[in-house]
Amino acid sequence: MPRRSEPGKRPTLADVAERAGVSAMTVSRVIAGNYPVAPPTRSKVLRAMRDLDYVVNAHARALAGATTKTVALVLDDATGPFFAFIARGVEQQAASEGRLCLLCTTHGDPERELAVVELLREQRAEAVILVGGAQDTDTYTERMASFARALDKSGSRLVLCGRPSPGPDVPATVVEYDNEGGAYAMTAYLLANGHRRIAYVGREPGLSTTDERVRGYRRAHADHGVAVDEGLIRPGTFTRESGAAATEALWDERGDATAVFAATDMVAAGVLKALRGRGVRVPEDVSVVGFDDIPLASDLTPALTTVHVPHEQLGREAVRLALHRGPDLDDRVVLGTHIVVRDSAAPLRP
Amino acid sequence: MPRRSEPGKRPTLADVAERAGVSAMTVSRVIAGNYPVAPPTRSKVLRAMRDLDYVVNAHARALAGATTKTVALVLDDATGPFFAFIARGVEQQAASEGRLCLLCTTHGDPERELAVVELLREQRAEAVILVGGAQDTDTYTERMASFARALDKSGSRLVLCGRPSPGPDVPATVVEYDNEGGAYAMTAYLLANGHRRIAYVGREPGLSTTDERVRGYRRAHADHGVAVDEGLIRPGTFTRESGAAATEALWDERGDATAVFAATDMVAAGVLKALRGRGVRVPEDVSVVGFDDIPLASDLTPALTTVHVPHEQLGREAVRLALHRGPDLDDRVVLGTHIVVRDSAAPLRP
């Protein structure tokens, strides 16, 4: 028998069905829209739905076998310089595919990352998108592989976004961008402008991102027949302070670099600050370039020449690939990067 | 009879129960932990859960009457200058209260906002947090009231964050910050520094935020016995370009302002750029101040003196208030603002 609508409760399918004088199944079909329902019946149902202010229960629907229509985005910290752009890409693509987006943060804590993944297993999200963040590479691969398998068992797809692939035979999707190519192009640009002593500032040890960028830096040197001066590759973290400190140290030690390739735009901001403090003019005396193309880059003085990373597209692709997977679609995509020329780099002056 | 665990399926409560040799209810109690279970029984159950790699189904749980443990955050655009900070506050507080966070964006489109609210009604989110964004004030109040009532019927609480209250008798929670007070303090600061002709740049018509700030601006003038020169209050939107354009127009028309109060930091960036273009020195010739205290503020040259808005706390309070409501807790909270003195404002020089 159809459940009568008690006053305090939210209306259910059965309530709508009763009011419309049809069965619950018919109401369900009207909502789904993928099954023929006679027009008069349909309008009766729609009317009842409106009268009762009925809304489906997403959880009941999810439980009954339909998909959850949910993707989850996991990032270090929502306030990171470019996470917002990835989030926008993810949210937009998710919305356009009729999905809702769950947001979690880990603050770079692997333990919390694990807890979050467990939480998302409970949620049965269709995709779990892990974004960026520093990784200790020794356990990274197996951690990701374990996440991928666990999520797979719960019916979710793991997507690694801007993170290295955990290797083959792991049920995960990877969306990366061309770190090496970007660094190569930028280094080649500086070399073509006559620079020969190009410092690389902010090499964070054990971070694949850094390794790839340095690889591009080296390859560009090799292709231009220029030997890399190892003393110009300076370690550091991806912060403004680190960029400033590394620059101070470099100039204290030797002041002969004519260009500085900062590991990130944030590092470049620190580099610029340190150089300004020393009275070094940019780009007249020294050229400075960055990587990422965050909004800050165009706000700096001088506006920063940098490598553009398609953050928003990264997020979009992550959702797209996770949702429609097939034999024709690849499990790994590498998005292109390109340099953006602004005012902080100039040809070498004799 | 307990359902036997078919190979392909995810394990359920019944599977765990069967393996542990107890009833499903007992397993449920072990998980909930709020009901006595004999230690041997408990460990048997825990073991079975581990063996089967069991995870609860959040949707089944939500359906069975427990709460959804979910809050929803709705904002214009994740890449806005301070939305990320609100998002961080919301996510952190949600996480610390054991809730998951749904993220939706509207791109300032009221129609999409409505669609999003409907979607969230289906999700039965415990709280729906609407953040900032431009509002056409004529229909705003009734729209919010309608949202509040609709969500209330679906068991969700509407939270307006940084938005004006829709009035009493509406089942909504409001978390605001002191726009008028911040503008008052900043204007008073400039007046105390000897400035008498203080331009207000970026009054966006029909936006309550603007109205409140201008009110503080006026009140400070009145309290200091200084007449407001209406010609110094300039309209505009909250963008860099608008700030630059308004400054150009103002200086073309009259160049006698000794200080500029920009409606937002972003506007201030435009003001600074326009002044720099005209060779006007900041703060030697003209003082410039902003509102919001976004990261950009400290990156500008000179670093911007501005009004700090506690964005992160705003998000945190939104979740906190929505979750534990009671007769002792208020439905409306106004967070304080305060000025942050940096380098862009100086005493008036004779």
Place this chain on the structure above:
DNA sequence: TGCCGAATCGTTACCGGAATCGGTCGGTCA
């Protein structure tokens, strides 16, 4: 007139947990 298939709609059986209810068992207290 009678058969057949398409169009519609209802019935039944879950989905995976939580809550209610009731019952067993060991021990306390008068």
Place this chain on the structure above:
DNA sequence: TGACCGACCGATTCCGGTAACGATTCGGCA
């Protein structure tokens, strides 16, 4: 010694949908 209490556990029902299958109606056509 018997009433009573609290810890502990299981059967049952319900939550609000969906999928699969069955039933019914009706027009076309032989």
